[in-house]
Amino acid sequence: MNPPTAPTKTPEIFQKEAMSTTASSTQERTSTKTTKPARKRPDVGTIATSYGVIIFLVLMIIVFSVLLPDTFPTSDNVKAILSDQSIPVILALAAILPLAAGEFDLSLGAILGFSAITAIALSNAGAPLPVVILACLAVGAIVGTVNAILVVKVGVNAFIATLASATILSGLNLLVTGSSLLVLGSDAFGALTTTRVFDLQVVLAYAIVLSLLLFYVIEKTPFGRYLRATGMGRDAARLSGVRVDRYLASSFIVAGILAALAGALLASRGGTAAPTLGPEFLLPAYAAAFLGATTIKPGYFNVWGTVIGVVLLAVGSNGLTLLGAQTWVTNIFNGAALMIAVSASVLVGKRRRKASS
Amino acid sequence: MITSDTDVRTGSDALRIENLSKTFSGQRALNEVSFAVPRGKITALLGMNGSGKSTLIKVLAGVYQPDPGAALTIGGTAMPLPMTPRTAHEAGLRFLHQDVGLVDSLTIADNFAFVDRFRAPGTFGPISKRRQHEHVAATLEKFAISVHPGALVGSLNPTLRTMVGLARAFQDEEESGVQAFAKNIVVLDEPTASLPVEEVDTILTSLEELKANGGTVIYVSHRTEEVKRIADQLVILRDGKLVADEPIAELGVDDIVSRVVGKRLEKTRIPRRGLREGDVVLAAQGITGRRLRGVDLKVRSGEILGVAGLVGCGRSELIRILAGAQSPSSGHMELAGKSYAPDSPATAIAAGVSCVPQERRREGAVLPMSVRENITLGRLKTFTRNGALDGRKERNGALRLIEQFSVKPADPSRLIGLLSGGNQQKVVVARAAGFGGTALLLDEPTQGVDALAKQEIANIVRGLAADGLAVILASTDFEEFVGLCDRVLILDRGRLVAEATGEDINEEHLALLCAQQGAAA
Numbered sequence: 085m086n087p088p089t090a091p092t093k094t095p096e097i098f099q100k101e102a103m104s105t106t107a108s109s110t111q112e113r114t115s116t117k118t119t120k121p122a123r124k125r126p127d128v129g130t131i132a133t134s135y136g137v138i139i140f141l142v143l144m145i146i147v148f149s150v151l152l153p154d155t156f157p158t159s160d161n162v163k164a165i166l167s168d169q170s171i172p173v174i175l176a177l178a179a180i181l182p183l184a185a186g187e188f189d190l191s192l193g194a195i196l197g198f199s200a201i202t203a204i205a206l207s208n209a210g211a212p213l214p215v216v217i218l219a220c221l222a223v224g225a226i227v228g229t230v231n232a233i234l235v236v237k238v239g240v241n242a243f244i245a246t247l248a249s250a251t252i253l254s255g256l257n258l259l260v261t262g263s264s265l266l267v268l269g270s271d272a273f274g275a276l277t278t279t280r281v282f283d284l285q286v287v288l289a290y291a292i293v294l295s296l297l298l299f300y301v302i303e304k305t306p307f308g309r310y311l312r313a314t315g316m317g318r319d320a321a322r323l324s325g326v327r328v329d330r331y332l333a334s335s336f337i338v339a340g341i342l343a344a345l346a347g348a349l350l351a352s353r354g355g356t357a358a359p360t361l362g363p364e365f366l367l368p369a370y371a372a373a374f375l376g377a378t379t380i381k382p383g384y385f386n387v388w389g390t391v392i393g394v395v396l397l398a399v400g401s402n403g404l405t406l407l408g409a410q411t412w413v414t415n416i417f418n419g420a421a422l423m424i425a426v427s428a429s430v431l432v433g434k435r436r437r438k439a440s441s
Numbered sequence: 442m443i444t445s446d447t448d449v450r451t452g453s454d455a456l457r458i459e460n461l462s463k464t465f466s467g468q469r470a471l472n473e474v475s476f477a478v479p480r481g482k483i484t485a486l487l488g489m490n491g492s493g494k495s496t497l498i499k500v501l502a503g504v505y506q507p508d509p510g511a512a513l514t515i516g517g518t519a520m521p522l523p524m525t526p527r528t529a530h531e532a533g534l535r536f537l538h539q540d541v542g543l544v545d546s547l548t549i550a551d552n553f554a555f556v557d558r559f560r561a562p563g564t565f566g567p568i569s570k571r572r573q574h575e576h577v578a579a580t581l582e583k584f585a586i587s588v589h590p591g592a593l594v595g596s597l598n599p600t601l602r603t604m605v606g607l608a609r610a611f612q613d614e615e616e617s618g619v620q621a622f623a624k625n626i627v628v629l630d631e632p633t634a635s636l637p638v639e640e641v642d643t644i645l646t647s648l649e650e651l652k653a654n655g656g657t658v659i660y661v662s663h664r665t666e667e668v669k670r671i672a673d674q675l676v677i678l679r680d681g682k683l684v685a686d687e688p689i690a691e692l693g694v695d696d697i698v699s700r701v702v703g704k705r706l707e708k709t710r711i712p713r714r715g716l717r718e719g720d721v722v723l724a725a726q727g728i729t730g731r732r733l734r735g736v737d738l739k740v741r742s743g744e745i746l747g748v749a750g751l752v753g754c755g756r757s758e759l760i761r762i763l764a765g766a767q768s769p770s771s772g773h774m775e776l777a778g779k780s781y782a783p784d785s786p787a788t789a790i791a792a793g794v795s796c797v798p799q800e801r802r803r804e805g806a807v808l809p810m811s812v813r814e815n816i817t818l819g820r821l822k823t824f825t826r827n828g829a830l831d832g833r834k835e836r837n838g839a840l841r842l843i844e845q846f847s848v849k850p851a852d853p854s855r856l857i858g859l860l861s862g863g864n865q866q867k868v869v870v871a872r873a874a875g876f877g878g879t880a881l882l883l884d885e886p887t888q889g890v891d892a893l894a895k896q897e898i899a900n901i902v903r904g905l906a907a908d909g910l911a912v913i914l915a916s917t918d919f920e921e922f923v924g925l926c927d928r929v930l931i932l933d934r935g936r937l938v939a940e941a942t943g944e945d946i947n948e949e950h951l952a953l954l955c956a957q958q959g960a961a962a
């Protein structure tokens with residue numbers, strides 16, 4: 085049985101590379117004095133694939149604004165979307181780290197849930213804010229480390245290893261909560277998320293800072309490059325001197341910490357944690373990550389693409405909800421958006437490959 | 442034994458290409474190429490790296506769509522263009538592509554089956570495992586491949602993989618006999634690039650046999666001796682244009698090379714320098730592994746040491762162990778007098794030992810990354826400022842190596858997977874040899890590299906050695922030892938059994954040493 089592989093390994097992504105080369109070579113060309121044939125301008129197909137998700141997002145915003153002029157394009161609604169999506173963004177960012185290294189981490193939702201429950205339980209027991217936060221991050225780091233050991237040292241398939249740890253965490257959740265809703269009793273922990281920055285919730289600032297940080301690490305440092313090489317050609321990367329085991333392990337550990345942070349923020353902001361909290365956050369995070377891999381830098385899991393993926397899904401469900409649609413419509417929308425965006429980029433990639441290569 | 446059926450066709454052209462062009466995003470890989478392939482002959486398709494050979498073959502195979510205006514005739518019938526894999530198969534074309542095209546995660550038998558659907562009764566009918574295995578086993582046996590049809594392709598070494606790919610290209614000919622031989626056109630893109638001599642011989646012999654039975658072959662190789670031995674007709678591409686289309690008859694090896702390269706190549710033989718006197722850089726004692734049985738060796742600063750031997754002698758394992766890619770089960774290594782026990786290639790590289798691994802596509806290149814990213818992979822420390830990548834520095838560093846190793850096209854942002862095979866190899870060599878160090882390990886470094894670039898790489902390696910680097914070269918190409926090495930060790934089933942120095946390093950003597958050991962078994 086072969087679980088699906090992360091797309092860095094699939095041929096489609098490789099086929100689409102021609103596009104990202106066109107994009108990234110623009111700056112390189114200017115400073116390259118070597119003679120080489122002029123490259124074709126990016127054609128409509130390239131633009132459609134690289135920016136399809138963004139175009140779709142803009143169209144959607146226009147349509148909802150026309151249909152719902154009083155409720156959708158209001159500053160309150162925009163603020164609500166941005167604040168509501170801050171935590172999903174952090175979780176989606178967590179997901180792209182193992183994905184870039186070529187592996188799935190299915191425990192991220194469960195880590196988020198367990199961290200939220202840990203946070204409330206500790207706060208209610210009187211632990212001060214810094215202790216609670218550190219405990220949450222430690223939970224994420226520990227689960228991430230266990231995942232890393234299983235995958236890197238023992239050699240368990242990541243899909244299965246992280247599924248197993250997710251299942252264990254869901255059991256622990258039931259144990260800690262006694263199978264009932266936990267309610268935050270102290271204001272101290274709520275303070276983590278109640279501050280406002282420019283009249284926006286502070287979680288948005290957290291998400292922006294983390295996005296910038298991750299963007300820097302993934303795109304601008306050797307760490308990010310080696311992480312991607314680990315995902316795209318593990319043997320070659322290893323033989324070239326990349327310590328692939330370390331990159332793989334750190335992707336799980338950092339992802340665990342980020343997911344735990346998202347959990348702590350969620351508990352602080354919401355003030356409650358259901359015993360089953362967590363898993364429902366996993367699929368949207370992956371959907372956003374995969375949507376993100378079709379845009380900005382097609383073929384790569386990238387930070388801004390992922391952020392846009394989260395926003396796209398959020399705008400869709402927000403607009404539909406405001407239109408009075410029921411939950412099932414939103415679910416169908418989310419699934420269909422993912423299907424269409426990813427298929428479109430694969431199809432256009434294939435068409436271009438036929439035509440130009 | 443040519444049957445009357447094929448007599449009708451002998452003399453006519455098996456395949457005729459007219460006005461074939463292929464443009465990749467504004468770049469011409471093939472430029473109005475026209476030639477004919479005579480039936481019942483072996484036609485060598487030659488050209489330097491990136492000249493368009495593989496592209497031409499992929500057009501025939503229906504992988505690439507040619508530019509409008511081309512025409513293709515097979516066996517007198519005009520083919521509709523673009524070809525598809527199906528029309529190509531039906532027209533009798535059989536391929537062994539440069540990248541072999543086997544699926545690692547499937548067994549040999551399954552790899553045979555997916556080109557060969559007819560063996561199952563309909564798409565949904567049950568596949569007869571037993572029949573399939575019997576058929577595959579028979580084909581493998583004809584090619585002297587002694588592995589089980591149920592073995593995973595990923596577990597085979599490059600030699601066996603190539604042999605399996607070749608056997609697969611031949612399979613239905615084997616089945617339906619002479620008639621099919623005469624009808625089909627077998628197209629082989631560098632089947633011998635990473636094969637040792639004795640396997641090359643197996644392949645050449647089967648090709649000659651095929652021809653004797655009326656078969657038509659298109660054969661790509663950078664090894665001119667092979668071409669001279671088996672080919673009847675010569676078709677040469679340069680920068681996508683046809684530059685020669687003639688019978689090979691009178692041409693010598695040097696004539697062929699100069700037609701390919703476009704100028705005469707001087708054979709550079711290094712003056713025999715006698716044994717090196719430098720300090721010992723890398724020393725190994727009693728290295729034992731899966732194949733190796735206690736190997737002792739020493740390489741001195743400035744020395745180029747060759748390691749030769751038959752398949753399975755442990756050449757690549759020795760390189761892997763020295764490069765930190767595999768741990769020896771016992772033995773001791775020293776680097777510049779200090780104990781050296783790398784736990785990973787990263788440690789080895791940090792200690793100054795870098796390596797060109799044997800399998801380019803899996804171990805050498807990260808195919809979905811750019812040439813720049815591949816050249817600097819594992820060496821990014823040199824290209825950072827305050828911990829962050831310095832894009833300009835990296836690009837300049839990559840450009841310098843691209844120029845030094847004449848990677849074409851000289852575009853650092855191009856994906857390495859879109860480069861021609863030989864140019865990919867140059868990138869891998871550039872990474873290993875371009876960043877200094879104390880020892881350089883080369884496993885089959887010039888596989889798939891054309892004659893000119895081979896010479897350039899040899900010059901670079903010589904230069905590095907002159908600067909004091911210690912070099913170990915494992916190769917199946919004896920000519921490479923002659924051009925480069927100060928000393929050659931012969932490995933036989935995991936043991937060092939002979940050593941050649943000075944005038945003894947010549948192709949005949951090395952072949953003799955290797956063969957003696959094989960025969961002594």
Ligand SMILES: Nc1ncnc2c1ncn2[C@@H]1O[C@H](COP(=O)(O)OP(=O)(O)OP(=O)(O)O)[C@@H](O)[C@H]1O
Nearest residue numbers: 465470490491492493494495496859860861862863
């Ligand atoms: N899919 C592709 N997209 C863009 N350019 C390509 C693609 N495939 C090949 N090329 C370019 O076309 C040219 C011809 O390449 P090709 O692989 O046919 O060379 P080759 O003669 O087989 O060389 P080698 O001896 O190194 O295998 C090269 O410049 C190569 O970079």
Ligand SMILES: [Mg+2]
Nearest residue numbers: 495539861862
């Ligand atoms: Mg080729």
